[in-house]
Amino acid sequence: MSLLKIKELKTYFFIGNQEIKAVDGISFNVERNETLAIVGESGSGKSVTALSIMRLINPPGEIVEGEIEFNNINLLKLSEKQMCMVRGDRIAMIYQEPMMSLNPSISVGDQIKESLIIHKSVPKNLAKQRALELMNLVSIPEAEKRYKELSSKFSGGMRQRIMIAMAIACNPDLLIADEPTTALDVTIQSEIMELLRSMKNKLNMSMLLITHDLGVVAENADRVIVMYCGKILEEASVKDLFRNPMHPYTIGLMKCIPKMDSAVEKLYSIPGYIPHPSQFPQGCRFNDRCENVMEICREKMPELIEIEEGHKVRCWQCQQ
Amino acid sequence: MSKIIEIRDLTKHFQISSKLGTKVDFVKAVNGVSFDVLEGETLGLVGESGCGKSTTGRLILRLIKPTSGDIFLEGKNINQISDKELRRIRKDIQVVFQNPYSALDPKMTIADILSEPLSIHKVVHKYQYENEVKRLIHMVGLSEKDLRKFPHEFSGGQRQRIGIARAIATKPKFIICDEPVSALDVSVQSQILNLLTDLQSELKVSYLFIAHGLNVIRHMSKRVGVMYLGKIVEIGDVEDIYSNPQHPYTKILLSSAPIADPSKDRDRSFVKGEVPSPINIPPGCSFHPRCEYAMEICKSRTPFLKSIGQEHKVACHLLDFDEKVRG
Numbered sequence: 001m002s003l004l005k006i007k008e009l010k011t012y013f014f015i016g017n018q019e020i021k022a023v024d025g026i027s028f029n030v031e032r033n034e035t036l037a038i039v040g041e042s043g044s045g046k047s048v049t050a051l052s053i054m055r056l057i058n059p060p061g062e063i064v065e066g067e068i069e070f071n072n073i074n075l076l077k078l079s080e081k082q083m084c085m086v087r088g089d090r091i092a093m094i095y096q097e098p099m100m101s102l103n104p105s106i107s108v109g110d111q112i113k114e115s116l117i118i119h120k121s122v123p124k125n126l127a128k129q130r131a132l133e134l135m136n137l138v139s140i141p142e143a144e145k146r147y148k149e150l151s152s153k154f155s156g157g158m159r160q161r162i163m164i165a166m167a168i169a170c171n172p173d174l175l176i177a178d179e180p181t182t183a184l185d186v187t188i189q190s191e192i193m194e195l196l197r198s199m200k201n202k203l204n205m206s207m208l209l210i211t212h213d214l215g216v217v218a219e220n221a222d223r224v225i226v227m228y229c230g231k232i233l234e235e236a237s238v239k240d241l242f243r244n245p246m247h248p249y250t251i252g253l254m255k256c257i258p259k260m261d262s263a264v265e266k267l268y269s270i271p272g273y274i275p276h277p278s279q280f281p282q283g284c285r286f287n288d289r290c291e292n293v294m295e296i297c298r299e300k301m302p303e304l305i306e307i308e309e310g311h312k313v314r315c316w317q318c319q320q
Numbered sequence: 321m322s323k324i325i326e327i328r329d330l331t332k333h334f335q336i337s338s339k340l341g342t343k344v345d346f347v348k349a350v351n352g353v354s355f356d357v358l359e360g361e362t363l364g365l366v367g368e369s370g371c372g373k374s375t376t377g378r379l380i381l382r383l384i385k386p387t388s389g390d391i392f393l394e395g396k397n398i399n400q401i402s403d404k405e406l407r408r409i410r411k412d413i414q415v416v417f418q419n420p421y422s423a424l425d426p427k428m429t430i431a432d433i434l435s436e437p438l439s440i441h442k443v444v445h446k447y448q449y450e451n452e453v454k455r456l457i458h459m460v461g462l463s464e465k466d467l468r469k470f471p472h473e474f475s476g477g478q479r480q481r482i483g484i485a486r487a488i489a490t491k492p493k494f495i496i497c498d499e500p501v502s503a504l505d506v507s508v509q510s511q512i513l514n515l516l517t518d519l520q521s522e523l524k525v526s527y528l529f530i531a532h533g534l535n536v537i538r539h540m541s542k543r544v545g546v547m548y549l550g551k552i553v554e555i556g557d558v559e560d561i562y563s564n565p566q567h568p569y570t571k572i573l574l575s576s577a578p579i580a581d582p583s584k585d586r587d588r589s590f591v592k593g594e595v596p597s598p599i600n601i602p603p604g605c606s607f608h609p610r611c612e613y614a615m616e617i618c619k620s621r622t623p624f625l626k627s628i629g630q631e632h633k634v635a636c637h638l639l640d641f642d643e644k645v646r647g
């Protein structure tokens with residue numbers, strides 16, 4: 001039984017008379033206790049997917065179609081008030097920029113205990129106790145002393161730990177981590193990912209990990225979705241994806257990252273640029289950058305088809 | 321090969337005052353950095369935020385004045401020269417910035433952006449501007465019709481190409497690339513890295529390549545310097561350092577980088593604590609509070625860079641210790 005089922009989700013932005021198809025008909029599931037990574041470059045729609053699940057899309061954006069079924073409830077049918085009960089309680093989210101997402105004028109301890117008071121009706125004195133436990137759990141040193149401090153007194157890594165403490169406070173079923181380590185240095189990044197992994201296992205959460213970094217994906221995800229221009233191009237278990245990438249875009253992405261252990265004279269590079277969301281090419285959206293482009297690629301969008309067990313690809317060539 | 325750039329004991333301390341302006345503190349951004357860059361080579365500079373790698377770049381550009389130390393461009397000390405001379409020398413040292421969105425004037429067309437350095441440094445005669453600008457835009461893989469456009473009409477990768485075209489316009493001998501691909505997507509990143517490599521072999525220019533991405537540094541550089549709190553803790557041939565890191569910090573840094581291969585189990589070492597503030601740099605070896613091998617001597621004596629092999633230098637007391645133990 002999947003925890004989260006997304007069916008044909010479409011989130012569009014209406015700017016002027018332009019229709020920006022940020023997320024354009026994506027379907028996927030998140031199983032219990034699994035980490036699903038969504039990988040993609042800027043403009044691929046990965047963050048908009050996350051915000052759609054949280055129902056945090058504001059005008060000019062709109063979820064125009066689709067279903068988001070979480071624990072067998074369609075989140076898109078809930079009233080805003082009901083959604084508030086889900087948000088922060090059953091589904092929690094951490095963001096890329098911990099400084100932007102923490103309130104600069106409330107002590108970090110109070111921010112952590114807020115969701116406990118709101119969602120779990122924990123009495124205030126107990127909530128403080130629990131918030132301190134959470135701070136210890138995410139390894140913030142001298143929690144007692146730092147409870148009353150403002151977020152500006154903390155370093156980037158520590159702020160992200162606070163965000164994680166807030167997110168796991170109510171023991172959510174699903175944790176959405178949107179580029180959780182992109183703003184951090186690499187030594188801090190590895191610590192934060194380690195913390196997320198251990199919290200996920202301790203609390204039996206599922207995690208939706210959104211990132212552009214294939215290294216982070218390889219080390220943390222169970223399954224992976226590759227997004228490009230609002231569409232899913234490939235979906236596979238992490239082992240299959242790295243062992244046998246099928247979509248030319250995925251193959252290209254993997255080839256164009258410089259390696260740590262072997263030197264090459266010249267890097268592979270995907271020609272061209274990511275198209276602007278108002279100017280997607282007709283047919284397959286990757287067609288003008290693809291080396292194996294065929295006639296049909298320019299005419300019709302291929303479907304996402306399961307080629308091997310659990311390995312889906314949206315490519316005309318792979319379907320032949 | 322001759323040396324293009326020599327840096328000797330470069331320091332930069334930024335003065336800051338406390339809220340009431342009474343107590344004066346110093347942010348010790350760069351603390352005695354020395355290195356050379358040879359003709360046509362790329363020296364990588366890697367480190368985490370706040371380690372002083374960008375400040376080092378800005379000091380070499382003389383965008384900021386060093387507190388002490390010397391910078392030699394082809395043997396000439398450019399730290400001591402007049403502003404007029406400095407302006408002339410800027411022709412030889414150019415820079416590519418991290419953020420291509422803010423590094424280009426939004427009100428100038430690409431043709432204007434590219435001809436400005438030509439006119440300031442009188443690279444070619446006025447009537448040749450047009451041809452020269454066309455030549456530059458082709459060199460970075462854009463087309464002539466792009467010259468009439470404004471920066472906002474381009475994507476990040478294209479803007480970075482324009483930034484690079486502007487840097488090579490003055491035919492520099494040395495380009496400082498300050499995180500040139502950090503703001504770009506991976507599929508575009510490799511295009512820009514390849515462009516930089518191609519231009520280097522074509523123009524025989526030297527690069528100081530500043531980045532925090534360890535794989536990018538590895539790809540681009542021949543030699544690499546690892547910085548921590550304003551000091552170089554290890555410097556040497558890139559293959560040497562990546563396969564056989566000696567400084568405890570280098571080891572941790574290299575093991576932290578995520579690798580895009582799920583079949584590899586990583587033996588990852590973590591570092592305790594966080595980077596101390598550059599206002600209160602720990603005495604002795606500045607890494608000692610976080611180092612798992614810290615000894616008594618590390619707390620009081622600053623280790624100096626010592627040669628441990630061909631061109632491989634490390635600043636760590638452990639190496640002396642090892643020598644003594646081995647006798």
